[in-house]
Amino acid sequence: MASDTADIRNGAVLNIDGQLWTVIEFQHVKPGKGGAFVRTKLKNVTTGKTVDRTYNAGAKIEITNVDRRDYQYLYQDGADFVFMDTSDYDQITVSGDTVGDATNFMLENQMVNIAIHDGTPLYIELPPSVVLEITYTEPGLQGDRSSAGTKPATLETGYEIHVPLFIENYTKFKVDTLDVSYLGRVNV
Known part of the structure; x- marks a missing residue:
């Protein structure tokens, strides 16, 4: 979805050169001299790498639609983890690489938020x-x-x-x- 920098929000997922990045922080800056710009801190959805990136105000960006839903953690199946959508009881299997460090804080039956893009789980968000x-x-x-x-x-x-x-x-x-x-x- 083509947008510009005014649409940047925390949690938004940007498509930059074919890779998905989550906005962790952003700040609109209007200096006394020169044009306004947006300073962002982005996290790569697949690698977890974080980068700082600055955009000129009004620059075109591509915000990707990501479906975030609440799931209940059921059990671990080898290197994968099985979760259930509590609204329709559908189960999904998420790879251990995608779950990442969240395994350190997950117990069976715990609720988590999973971000999914085109049917692929991107990352897991634990409660605070x-x-x-x-x-x-x-x-x-x-x-x-x-x-x-x-x-x-x-x-x-x-x-x-x-x-x-x-x-x-x-x-x-x-x-x-x-x-x-x-x-x-x-x-x-």
Whole structure:
């Protein structure tokens, strides 16, 4: 779909030289001298590479239509992952390469958002935070509530994260899926 830079939004998918790029950030800039321009940060949908790109205001760009739907993660099948569309119960299989690092934070029955273009899953978007349980961490120091110290902890997905020293085994807590940080304990 032919558009111009005024149509750039976060999450829009641009087709640049046959490759699909997601807009992570954009900023319309109107300097005192010279013409206005749009500064963007783009992420390649297939490789995950990010680049900064600047367009003159009004430049023609190609925005691609991407279907984003909520899916429920069902199970892993070898290197692939099976998801179900909760609106019509259709199942799709997504390759492990496409799922990528999201596997570190996915549990069965978890809801995710999958972007699909021409029937091909492009990427998986996790919720901003997920609740996971620690299966193993070294014993903490009782009474140490300082935020300065951290220790490694293994999550129920097998992924390792750093948590405050006072956290113990089998603690459920919120994890920020964007920057992989500890957000606090959850009482269940």
